[in-house]
Every structure is written in structure tokens, then in C-alpha cells.
Amino acid sequence: MTRFFPTFGPTAEREPFWFLGGQARILLPGTATDNRLSLMEFADPAGHAPPHHVHEDEEEVWFVLDGEVTFFVGDQRHDLVPGQVAYGPRGVPHSYLVRSPEGARIAVLFSPACIEEYFRANGTPVAEAGDLPPEFDLSAVVASAEAFHLRVTGPPPSL
Template identity: 35%
Template sequence: MRRTSSKYVRHSDEGELLWLRPPTRSGHVFIKVDPTNTSSARMAMGTQQVEVGGRIPVHRHDSQDEILFVYAGQGTVIVGDERAQFKAGTTVFIPQGVWHGVENTSDEPLQVVWVVSPPGLEAMFRDIGTPPGEEAKSLTPEEFAAVAERHGMRVKSH
């Protein structure tokens, strides 16, 4: 679903919606800004909803810095060897190459804004996500890790 009324402004219902399924994720992403819909090849930005009890698995990006801004919910974030609780209003900076992950420990969906530079994360979401109205993709942990690796992301196995 790609709907934008402006090159520069993205309203709350505008962007590319993709549903995410287990094994490692559930919820959805909304890609708002990326090289396909702007004139910049320097960054990508979107939102992600992590369902109750869901998580973003521990992983690292080979060549991207990332910022997460939590605007609803609470949980636990792992960045490097640090583990911290967070709530709405928290900002997390993740340098390239640093292991990180998020767990939704609350009784409501977790809502985060993500920004990566350079772009690339959005391409991985397109490969693992499902547009509304299509049959959901179901990936094994190994399939997910292989897709992630093609996009410069390493998933930590537990």
C-alpha cells in the first residue's frame, strides 16, 4: 500500500504497510521515507508495531546506524552488553555493528519510529513483510536469518 500526497509530508495513514509474522516478529511496519519515495539515498524511516509479547530479535546492521523512538508502550531493549527498560518517549541510538533487540513486555502493542542511515532496512522489510490483502509469508528462523543477511543484517541465534 503506497499512498502519499506529498514528496515531503507523510500523514499517519500514508506510506507502505507491511504485516510481519513469526517466527521472530509479529505486528507491522509502515515505511514512510526511503529512496524509492524521496530524492534522498541517505536514510530510511518508518514505524513498527510489536504486538504484546512480541520482539525484535537481537541482531546487528553491518553498515547502518539506527535510531529508535518509542511513542507508545514499554519494554526492554538490549544494545551491546546493556539491557534497559524503556517507556514511551525513550530514544535509543544504535551504532552500526552493535547487537541490539527489543522485547514488548507490556500489555499493549509497542509502537516505535525507526530511522536508519544509510537505507536498506526497508528493503528487508519488503522481503519478509506482506502487503494487506495478501497471504501472509511464514518464514522459519533460518529463512528469516538468510533474508536478513542478504540485506546486511545478522541475527543472533539463541
């Protein structure tokens, strides 16, 4: 039996929100795929780098849309430009660093889904296109990660 899932166009669910100083959007929520996968977009400024962390449940695939980004996966370093892809297996510490002065946009596929709810829960809606990111409480973001089987394993990377 073939199952069909809805196609998502512009909706309130896809509206950008601030997360750790960058903007994020949920492009395809897990609810549309029986939680098999979800797709997000991150638009981060130059120098942006989340702390090293581990997803215990999800595989991640990063696709660079704009800008230059270095991905750190385990003990490997991958310098990517638009059109290139990196893979982060579950259980392996990883992070990234935006190298390009104009920032970067990254599409991220998570499988299985549900981690997008962590990002949404810790995000702040973007009121206007020209808004600056609000201050964020990194300790609160880290504390909420445990419920999503996400744990921080080190500081943000640097070159």
C-alpha cells in the same frame, strides 16, 4: 546548492505490512533522501522480540511512540516508555522486547537507508485492519538477511 526532497503523505508505499508477527510501515523511504536515511514504524504485540542481530551498515535510533519496550544494545539494557529514545550503533548486537500488555509502537530511523527494503521483501501485506498476522518462516527471513549485511547473533531476548 540546497537540495529539496519530497514530503510523503498517505500512499500505497506507506501501507502497513506484517513482519515477524507485528506490523511495519515505511514512513520515509531511502529513495527520498538519496539513501542517507529512512524512517519506519513498527507496531508489535506484547512479548514481541526479534532475534538478537547486527546491522553492519546502519545506525539505528528507536523512538517509543506507545507502550513500554526494553532495548538490548551490546551488554546494555534500556527500559523505555513513550517519548524516550535509544541508539543502536552499527556493528553492535541488539534487539528489543515489548513489555506492555497492549503492545507498542516504535519509530525507527536507519542511516544510511536501504534496510527498509529487507523488511518490505520479507513482509506480507495487511489485507484488513482486523487481520491476524500470518505465519512466517523465520529461517527464510534470516537467510535473506545476508544480502543486506544483517546477521542474526542470538535468540530473541527475554526478561
